Amino acid sequence: MSINISDVSYQFRGKLALDSVSLNLMPGFNVILGPNGAGKSTLLSLLTAQRPLQNGMLTYDSLDITTHQRDVMAKIGVVFQQTTLDLDLSVKQNLTYFGALHGLSAKRVIENITPILTSLALLDRLDDKIRSLNEGHRRRVEIARCMIHNPDFLLLDEATVGLDVDSRKLIIEHIRALAQSRSLTVLWTTHLMDEVKNEDALFILNQGQLITNGKCEQLLHHYHQENVFDLYRFLTQPEGLI
């Protein structure tokens, strides 16, 4: 279960948002690290077919997203940077609505995600309106929602932005556990360096270009850096490259 991004470029309002990006995401936790405006969200919008592909190729296993969009959608779970919940509906209504968009009955939806709801401490909040939940809980609902249809791939775009430390920790640990227990291919985009672990596959994106990629600990060793922060600074600051 891999995601292959091959020579993808994307121009937006005359600006090159992605410049010949190629990368291969394997099962496990894959982190795309980059500052704001690096092209992370653009890449995610291409991976979710929210924007049409202009150049290059995107495949999930052997499925090309341009020719097999519907098959791809059935296999991916997404958490967007912006909250996409219906504030006036309850947690349960939001979840069952999304499940129905995948052709799943309400009963099946609850069956599928009860373990996830339990681990995210949401089971007793099912009847609460989204509007009454704090940001952390809303994110948890979105995490639960993206697992409703048992996807093979999880794409999360800065899913912990704006959350407190505890919520961030709970969410990232939960996703890591899911990736491991279900052998998922997870794509986690972030600009928060403390979210990267040594064993993660790391991709550093800057100004629309892929600067480097590899196992995080191998990259640290290769560039003779102590930690992710130093590595990131070294690779994204012009003087660091000289």
Added chain:
Amino acid sequence: MTRYFICFWAILSREILRFFQQRSRLLSALVRPLLWLVVFAAGFRSALGVSIMPPYESYILYQEYIVPGLCAMIVLFNSMQTSLSMVYDREMGSMKILLMSPIPKSFLLFSKLIAAACLSLIQVVIFLLLAHLVNVDIPWLGFLYAIPSVFLSAFFLGALGLILSNFIKQLENFAGVMNFVIFPMFFMSSALYPLWKIQESSLLLYWICQYNPFTYCVEMIRFSLYGQINATASIVVIGCVLVTGALAIATFTPKK
């Protein structure tokens, strides 16, 4: 097939649920035509009498004349409001979720349009019941006969709204559409005055009304309320449904 039905039912029930949760929307949807019926029509009743013309079999009061037009107005406003919710969904991101479905985009948009048409139908039925309370005499069977024509009009106007929503980047711009689309469509139609009356006062306006597809929605609803079929109006509206429906689905853009 079951997957499609589950998906359709979810979109339909979500729209209905949201509609009844937004009480002010329900209220304004009913108050607007009732004000026209009770205040405007009552005021004009003595000034504007309507002589015998199809589908009416005798001289009718102005209040009775404008009821089909007001039904069509409800449909028009609701359809445009649906487009507004599309712009809102696109801004708020919930459109992304809809389009993450493996069900074909055309089916999802079709379901959205059907849901909007059902909402229009519910509002029209409530309005007609209230109209009865103020002594506007619409045959009870007319409620049943009007269902297909209200539904077709709603589908056409919803698709038109969907096309317009592609050109609207922000919610604020929608006010312009209200002024430049809804009001001209409504006022330059046979909703408030019979076409022969308009022809007497302005030939240009008469021709504009003739070419306004909303006129045909009004006339189709008018005839159906009295158990009759206006063939020309029905053909024009069905044609509009097909053209705007196809265009709405083909031109739909999830991201602005």
